[in-house]
Amino acid sequence: MTSREAARFFDRFGKVAATAVLAGVACAGCSGGPGTAGPQSAMLRQISENELRDFESGLTAIGIRDAGSAGEVAARDFIATTLGANPGIEITEPPFDYVLWRDGGLDMSLDGPEGGAVPGGSLAFSTATPPEGITAQMVYVGTGTQPEYAMHSRRELEGKIHLVDTSEDANRALQYLNAQVFGAVGFIEMKSWKGEHGEPLVELGAVQPFATIPAVSVDQDTGARLKRNASQRLTIHSTNSTAPAQSVNVIGVLPGRPGEDDYVTVSAHLDSLATSLGAIDDGSGIVGLLEIAKVLASSYDLERSVHFAFFSAEEQNLQGSFQYVIGQNSKDIREHCRLMVEIDVAGIAGGESIIAAEPAEVGQQGLDDMTSIDFTKKTGSPASISDSLDPGSDVLWYIALGVPTYYETKSPFIYYHTPYDTPDRMDFNSLRYEVAVDAQMIADAAGATPRTR
Numbered sequence: 001m002t003s004r005e006a007a008r009f010f011d012r013f014g015k016v017a018a019t020a021v022l023a024g025v026a027c028a029g030c031s032g033g034p035g036t037a038g039p040q041s042a043m044l045r046q047i048s049e050n051e052l053r054d055f056e057s058g059l060t061a062i063g064i065r066d067a068g069s070a071g072e073v074a075a076r077d078f079i080a081t082t083l084g085a086n087p088g089i090e091i092t093e094p095p096f097d098y099v100l101w102r103d104g105g106l107d108m109s110l111d112g113p114e115g116g117a118v119p120g121g122s123l124a125f126s127t128a129t130p131p132e133g134i135t136a137q138m139v140y141v142g143t144g145t146q147p148e149y150a151m152h153s154r155r156e157l158e159g160k161i162h163l164v165d166t167s168e169d170a171n172r173a174l175q176y177l178n179a180q181v182f183g184a185v186g187f188i189e190m191k192s193w194k195g196e197h198g199e200p201l202v203e204l205g206a207v208q209p210f211a212t213i214p215a216v217s218v219d220q221d222t223g224a225r226l227k228r229n230a231s232q233r234l235t236i237h238s239t240n241s242t243a244p245a246q247s248v249n250v251i252g253v254l255p256g257r258p259g260e261d262d263y264v265t266v267s268a269h270l271d272s273l274a275t276s277l278g279a280i281d282d283g284s285g286i287v288g289l290l291e292i293a294k295v296l297a298s299s300y301d302l303e304r305s306v307h308f309a310f311f312s313a314e315e316q317n318l319q320g321s322f323q324y325v326i327g328q329n330s331k332d333i334r335e336h337c338r339l340m341v342e343i344d345v346a347g348i349a350g351g352e353s354i355i356a357a358e359p360a361e362v363g364q365q366g367l368d369d370m371t372s373i374d375f376t377k378k379t380g381s382p383a384s385i386s387d388s389l390d391p392g393s394d395v396l397w398y399i400a401l402g403v404p405t406y407y408e409t410k411s412p413f414i415y416y417h418t419p420y421d422t423p424d425r426m427d428f429n430s431l432r433y434e435v436a437v438d439a440q441m442i443a444d445a446a447g448a449t450p451r452t453r
Contacts, residue, residue, distance in 0.1 A: 028300065042450075043372050043443065044436040046295045049428045052435070055082070055287035056279065059232060060423050065315045066274035068100050068245055073212075073284075075270050076250055077281040079310050082290050083252040086297035089308070090255070092250040096323035098313050099209065101125050103274065104239030106216065108131075110225075112232035119222055120188070121275075122238050124206035126215040134214065134235035136161045136185050143168060143391040144175035149182050158183030161234050163226055167192040173392075176207045176215060186236050187215045190223025193414050201419045204273055209317050214238055214391060249324050252308040254297055255444065263305040264445045265333075266292060266341045266438065267321070267394050269314030279423040281416055285343035286310065288435040292376030303447025304338060311394050321394035325401070333401055339445040341406045348410035353383040357406045358399065360385075365444070366406055369437045379430040381410065406441055408434060430446050 058078060065071035071087060076093070084091045101124050108118035138162050142148040144164035149157070162184040164175050172189065179187045187207070200219035207215045214236050218226065226234070250270065256263065257322050268285025272278025289308050308325055312320035325333055339362070353375070357363030363385040370376070370383050410430070415421045442448075 006019060014250050014325070021338065030186060032305050041373055043295075043440045044433070046299060047291055047436045048430050049432045050097055051291055052287050052428055052431055053293065055290045056283060056423055056426065056428075058082070059283050059286055060279065064274060064277060065272045067247065067271050067316045069274070070241075072247070072271055072312065076248065076310075076312070077289075079250050079270060079286065079290070083250070083308060086254075086293050088254055088297055089252045092251045094324060094328060095246055095248045096320060096327065097244065097246050098297055098319040098323065099242050099403065100245035101206075101242050101316060102240065104128065107237045108216070109235045110229060110232055111234070112229050114181055114225055114229050115232070117243075118218070118226070118234070118350065119202075120216045120218040121202050121204045122184045122240055123189070123204060123217055124214040124273075124315065124359060125209050125211050125242075126207060126238065126240055127211050127213060128193045128212055134161075134185055135233055137233050138163050138188075138230045141179075144178055145449060146178065149178055152182075154183065159185055161186035161188060161236070163188045163190065163223070164228060165190050165192060165223070172290040173208050176211070180212055184213055186234075188212055188223075188225070189215075189217050190228065191220055192223075194220050195414065195420055199420055200288065201414060201418050201420070204275055205417045206315065206317050206441075247312040247320060247428060249312055249320050250310040251324075252293060254293065254302065254306045254308070256302040256305040260304055262336045262338050263307055263310055263443060264339045264442050265307040265337055265398070266442050267309040267311060267344065268343050269312070269320070269394060270310045271312055271315050273315050273417055275419050276417065276421045277423070278421055279426055280345055280347055280413065280421050282314070283423070284346040284426065284431055288343040288346060291435055292442065293437045296443065296446075299450050299451055300443065300448040303449075304445070306442060308447050309394075313392055318394055318396060321397055325394075325397035333344050333398070333403060337398070337401075337403045339404050339406065339441070340395060341441055342393060342395040343435070343438055344393050344407070345409045345413055345416065346434045347426045347428065348413050349425075349427035349430060350380055351410045351412060353379075353381045353408055353434070354386050354411055355383065355406070355408045356386045356388070356395075357404075359404060362404050362406050366408060366437055366441060369440050370433075372435065373433065375433055375437070379427075379433050381430065383408075406438075408437065412436065
């Protein structure tokens, strides 16, 4: 895929996916609609904040769990053991091949009156530079959108290192692709915020696997320095690499009624970045799934099975979920998955709860479930339904197959993809309420009924 083709794909993807969902799938398996959310208060009572804390403590003890590391293996074992302790849940670990990206180091230096070393970090799947590095003049292109680029001539853009502020418009994939299309030889993203105690925040996510130019992230002060000196020359030297690798996803299945082929999926990703404990991204999802599994396995009978999917290599451009959903099970998922719920980046204090769901009935059911438990009052977070799909996590592949999806997350989270994503920043009260809503969505779609004791 060329850069221009990729840019067109990302520009159109949300519309294409939404059309596929709305045209081909009703809200199959979702019970009722507005005003029929079910016994949500009962589900809230069953989701235990103490158990969420205990699961988080066990996960934190493992440490960093980046792809290809001993921590990732330990996290898989922890999840499989904890999940498998629930009666009736069957565990499999389907293997997959993928491309592992590694950061080999980054050095940058600036010319001019504020010249000298420049701190920063390489974004995952950034290409390595030639041994001598690349040296070029910078150009500041605002938020890196097409209208921003239209304000510059080709001469101002080609052969330059493009400096982009991704604070407000966080569609880095498209911003990076725009830089490629408009002739950049390097891409630098900056943010306009610091930590609550003045910590320098360098967000180290991923660019796409069709990256052709070095991609770097810098903190607020460094970004301001580069912006002031945008006419100066910058040298970037990086030694990143990729290699073939193998991992496994952890899948737990809680069976429904015999002979029923349809099922519901709930997912989280088990890996973190190499620089972060990933307590919220996505420790929150891991502990949420473990708690939902415990509640459903101990207290409910299911009409349809529930699949608990813990995906590896999410921080490596979603490769674990891609291989499982598209590479291994696309026909089965397209035909039998009635709903996919993703938990990723939950449990943040304050902020806004944003629901991304298709079709509209799914999002409305989530919002109704929130209303029924006074979510905003109890968590301090107003909730709303987004008018666009979010293709930035494992849910993307389910959207592409036309599966109804539900994904609620908190925004903003300034410590996202930084070393400061630590357990002390987890708001377990908020996490409990978010997980309760997710659990009710799953229970309704699975046709769950409370088990008589």
